[in-house]
Amino acid sequence: MKTELLTQQDVPRAAEILQKGGLVGIPTETVYGLGANGFDPEAVAHIFQAKGRPQDNPLILHIPEPGWLERCCQDIPAAAWTLAERFWPGPMTMILPRRSLVPDVVTAGLDTVGMRCPAHPLCRAIIAAADVPIAAPSGNTSGRPSPTTAEHMLEDMDGKIDAIVDGGPCAVGVESTIIDLTCTPPRLLRPGGVTLEQLQDTLGQVEVDPAVTRLMGAGEQPKAPGMKYRHYAPKAPVTVVAGDPKKAAEYIAAHAAPEDGVICFDEFKDLFTKGHQTRPVMDLGPAGDKGEQARHIFDALRAFDHTAVTAIWAQCPDTDGIGLAIANRLNKAAGFHIIRV
Known part of the structure; x- marks a missing residue:
């Protein structure tokens, strides 16, 4: 497979590849993501193959505007709309109850799904043109440091995926904040560009999951990406x-x-x-x-x-x-x- 390098002029081409079940590297404000049609189980399975990613590590669905939440989620709490109004588009993912059309391969079999509306306008344009939510983990070989430029992603994914869209260097540089809204109080699963202090200012009490500050145990199932396995690691210790x-x-x-x-x-x-x-x-x-x-x-x-x-x-x-x-x-x-x- 030859990996195409696309530019911001190639939104229709990127959308076409995604609609046909291909894999596309997409720029976001956090890190570059490895995207596939989030409603196509076979396409999503190819993400895991390209990355060498464990199957029990759930993915995030990316949408172009908050209204798309209702396409993927049910029983959406008021807190989700409050957070969306303040922080979307932006570097925040919400864990919410999923609808049945979201494939198990996206959620690692969980009845919840991570949802994000990214701030990068090129990313949102690609998703809107494809007209499907895009499942996208970071675009690196599993365990390696995440890519914040198209060149970084090409190092890991050249020849493994259909295309990478170059949207310039990422403005935030670390993956999105993940907050679980299916529990009371809400729980921070992964810190990111939206800070714990900002979440607390918006929602009041927010707990911090123990996996933020320690390794998860062998029997624990992650509810969100980045919780269980060693991540972001270079070759040297x-x-x-x-x-x-x-x-x-x-x-x-x-x-x-x-x-x-x-x-x-x-x-x-x-x-x-x-x-x-x-x-x-x-x-x-x-x-x-x-x-x-x-x-x-x-x-x-x-x-x-x-x-x-x-x-x-x-x-x-x-x-x-x-x-x-x-x-x-x-x-x-x-x-x-x-x-x-």
């Missing part, structure tokens, strides 16, 4: 160092071997390159700019796969705001191997 940025940087400098890779905040880059000019160092952005860190975290993790490093050390922001999402991605990449200073 990652150690996360959390705490005061200066202390974390000093700890890494004292313990990292000269040939180890380092992910750090801008202010501390010189600490790791001084005397180690050949050490691969990837900077996330300033310690105080979590938006910049979110846009660069997957770039940094992916970059090390093009080096010979055998170990990676990473500074981690605090968990306020989108810092919770960045920490979650780093900790999952490290298999929750975390040192606190």
Whole structure:
């Protein structure tokens, strides 16, 4: 299979491929997604094959506007419309009771489905032109760092899927927030671009699922993507160092071997390159700019796969705001191997 590289002028071509049961890489504001017709079980099954994704890991359905919720979901609570009015289009997924026409392969057999209306206008145009909800996990080989550019996705999916639409670099850089509205109080299953604080401001009490801060057990079934398995991981093992940025940087400098890779905040880059000019160092952005860190975290993790490093050390922001999402991605990449200073 030859993977076509499409542009924003090729919306009709992308929609045609999706309607015929093909796979298309689609740009969103979070990460690039690997899309298929969400009502076509055979097409959705090909997503799992292309990614090497476990079958018990559910997918998210993407829609172009909130009114499409009723095509896929039933018993929609008032909270869903409240959240949609405030955060859609945007980086938020809601877990809701599904209608029977949503295939089991999308939901991993659950009676719920994740729904999202992405902010990227090109993505919404493709979905609207295809006229079906698009099932789309991140467009990477399962377990690897998510792609935030079309080039990243091509690294993993060239020759495995029909096409990739280049919509430019992703503005948010980490996957969508997932909130479960089928329980009381609502539960945060995955942190993302819509923060826990914003959800609490809108809904009141919101619980945080334990899988946000630890690995799920072998017998636990995930209700949403990214909960159960090791994700976002480069080839080399990652150690996360959390705490005061200066202390974390000093700890890494004292313990990292000269040939180890380092992910750090801008202010501390010189600490790791001084005397180690050949050490691969990837900077996330300033310690105080979590938006910049979110846009660069997957770039940094992916970059090390093009080096010979055998170990990676990473500074981690605090968990306020989108810092919770960045920490979650780093900790999952490290298999929750975390040192606190």
